[in-house]
Amino acid sequence: MKTPSLMVQGCTSDSGKSTLVAALCRILHRRGVRVAPFKPQNMALNAAVTVDGGEIGRAQALQALAAGLEPHSDFNPILLKPSTDRQAQVIIHGRVATQLDAKAYHAYKPQVMPAVLASWERLCARYQCLVVEGAGSPAEINLRDHDIANMGFAEAVDCPVLLVADIDRGGVFAHLVGTLELLSPSERERVIGFVINRFRGDLAILAPGLDWLEQHTGKPVFGVLPYLQGLYLDAEDARASSVFESGVSRLKVIAPAYPRVSNHNDLDPLRLHPEVDFRFITAAETLPPADLVVLPGSKAVSSDLAWLRAHGWEEYLKRHLRYGGKLIGLCGGLQMLGKELHDPLGLEGEAGSTAGLGLLDFSTTLGEIKQLRQVSGHLCLPESPPLIGYEIHQGVSSGPALEHPAAWLDDDGRGDGAQSPDGQILATYCHGLFDHPDALAALLRWAAPEREDTPFLRVDPLTRRQADLDRLADAVEAALDLDPILTLLETGTLPTVLEPLLV
Numbered sequence: 001m002k003t004p005s006l007m008v009q010g011c012t013s014d015s016g017k018s019t020l021v022a023a024l025c026r027i028l029h030r031r032g033v034r035v036a037p038f039k040p041q042n043m044a045l046n047a048a049v050t051v052d053g054g055e056i057g058r059a060q061a062l063q064a065l066a067a068g069l070e071p072h073s074d075f076n077p078i079l080l081k082p083s084t085d086r087q088a089q090v091i092i093h094g095r096v097a098t099q100l101d102a103k104a105y106h107a108y109k110p111q112v113m114p115a116v117l118a119s120w121e122r123l124c125a126r127y128q129c130l131v132v133e134g135a136g137s138p139a140e141i142n143l144r145d146h147d148i149a150n151m152g153f154a155e156a157v158d159c160p161v162l163l164v165a166d167i168d169r170g171g172v173f174a175h176l177v178g179t180l181e182l183l184s185p186s187e188r189e190r191v192i193g194f195v196i197n198r199f200r201g202d203l204a205i206l207a208p209g210l211d212w213l214e215q216h217t218g219k220p221v222f223g224v225l226p227y228l229q230g231l232y233l234d235a236e237d238a239r240a241s242s243v244f245e246s247g248v249s250r251l252k253v254i255a256p257a258y259p260r261v262s263n264h265n266d267l268d269p270l271r272l273h274p275e276v277d278f279r280f281i282t283a284a285e286t287l288p289p290a291d292l293v294v295l296p297g298s299k300a301v302s303s304d305l306a307w308l309r310a311h312g313w314e315e316y317l318k319r320h321l322r323y324g325g326k327l328i329g330l331c332g333g334l335q336m337l338g339k340e341l342h343d344p345l346g347l348e349g350e351a352g353s354t355a356g357l358g359l360l361d362f363s364t365t366l367g368e369i370k371q372l373r374q375v376s377g378h379l380c381l382p383e384s385p386p387l388i389g390y391e392i393h394q395g396v397s398s399g400p401a402l403e404h405p406a407a408w409l410d411d412d413g414r415g416d417g418a419q420s421p422d423g424q425i426l427a428t429y430c431h432g433l434f435d436h437p438d439a440l441a442a443l444l445r446w447a448a449p450e451r452e453d454t455p456f457l458r459v460d461p462l463t464r465r466q467a468d469l470d471r472l473a474d475a476v477e478a479a480l481d482l483d484p485i486l487t488l489l490e491t492g493t494l495p496t497v498l499e500p501l502l503v
Contacts, residue, residue: 005132005489006192007133007134007161008131015164020162022469023476024131024485024489033129038131039132039134040078040135042135044081045262049071049392053373054072054073055372059235073095075119083348088100099347107146136150155186162485163193164197165179191219192220195222196210198226199224206224232268233465249275252289254281254288257280295330296330296332297333301332301354302354326446329426330427331428337425337427339360339361340364342364343365347394360427362400362401364396371394380408382442382445386438387430389430397429401418401420404420440459441458
């Protein structure tokens with residue numbers, strides 16, 4: 001018997017595919033169903049390290065969490081990590097395979113489809129059902145040949161499709177009808193119905209449009225999802241815009257929004273904390289005063305470093321430190337803080353060397369071997385707070401500054417990163433630096449030692465993420481007609497009452 005599955009495709013990027021898949025995974029998991037997420041091809045600079053030592057898109061790691069699973073490379077067999085506007089690193093089954101421009105990758109896709117199908121078959125053998133996420137839109141005419149991310153995959157494995165659209169953008173009926181119109185007849189038949197996402201207002205006003213949509217397309221609308229404010233869930237790629245409950249701001253934190261910023265979800269716990277005023281600063285903004293500056297990860301460190309210099313960050317950081325401010329560098333941000341960055345193989349752009357900011361005494365050389373591992377340990381701060389996270393980097397750093405590490409790691413007892421002698425700079429290769437509540441509290445105290453007389457509120461990002469997955473699942477259960485969807489995922493067939501609607 002074929003393993004039941006359902007693919008969620010969207011009319012646009014950021015339509016809600018990732019969150020709907022996460023919600024369905026959590027709903028099924030709560031009902032005792034062994035469900036797994038799957039995304040054939042993802043393009044994202046937010047990645048997670050898997051239990052089998054690979055890397056996948058951060059959204060698939062979140063979906064795995066929703067399903068009660070450890071992230072695995074089979075959940076996202078093809079990951080594209082853009083290094084320039086034209087090129088991307090191609091990761092297959094969690095490991096770097098090559099680097100290609102868009103035209104070359106388009107021709108390369110038939111070679112990676114077997115890897116996609118191999119992951120699919122392994123998951124089908126292990127789980128009761130699979131919930132699949134598409135990428136972008138299935139109506140990208142120029143990408144239809146050799147498609148492995150949307151309808152090309154759905155047709156290959158005979159998977160039904162649910163189409164989701166974001167009403168908050170406007171034009172939701174045009175998005176749904178237009179997308180359906182641009183599909184082939186067999187693809188159109190594969191669409192079992194629609195979900196409308198991010199609605200705020202009176203559903204009674206929307207009802208005539210829903211009736212028209214069903215009559216015009218012959219497809220059911222399974223429901224309208226509300227706009228949920230303040231969800232603490234990992235963004236797939238775009239910087240998250242959720243607004244959390246605000247309290248009295250006690251700490252001002254900023255980070256540069258450089259063009260190739262990666263794993264910016266590292267900073268989500270700072271956005272979440274009600275006593276922290278956190279902002280990403282774009283190229284168009286004046287650099288404001290801050291207590292703490294965080295340099296996040298980067299997929300193209302040399303070019304993002306050039307962006308920093310072009311927008312005044314180098315002088316700003318020196319002034320920030322002169323006045324007693326604190327500075328953290330994460331992964332690529334760590335590499336920027338050193339004296340030099342060497343890229344002899346041209347892994348992140350043109351081969352050559354770049355002068356770093358010179359704020360810590362070490363240099364970094366990029367090599368072919370990418371470090372991928374989950375880590376735990378403790379920070380070299382008072383009280384030795386625990387550290388949990390993961391490493392994703394191709395650089396090897398060396399120099400005297402590393403003799404004063406930022407953390408000690410459990411698996412090999414080695415030091416990671418560096419701290420400046422004056423205690424103002426902390427740099428680490430460990431993503432997830434702020435995830436453990438004790439580490440978050442200790443880092444806030446480190447950033448604002450003069451405020452130790454009043455401790456910061458304790459915030460637990462990991463517990464909040466789990467709670468918000470349940471909140472999301474509750475909202476989806478309340479808003480959608482789930483019975484036919486769950487019947488499909490449990491039996492592989494739709495209820496007969498829906499069959500006359502489908503064309």
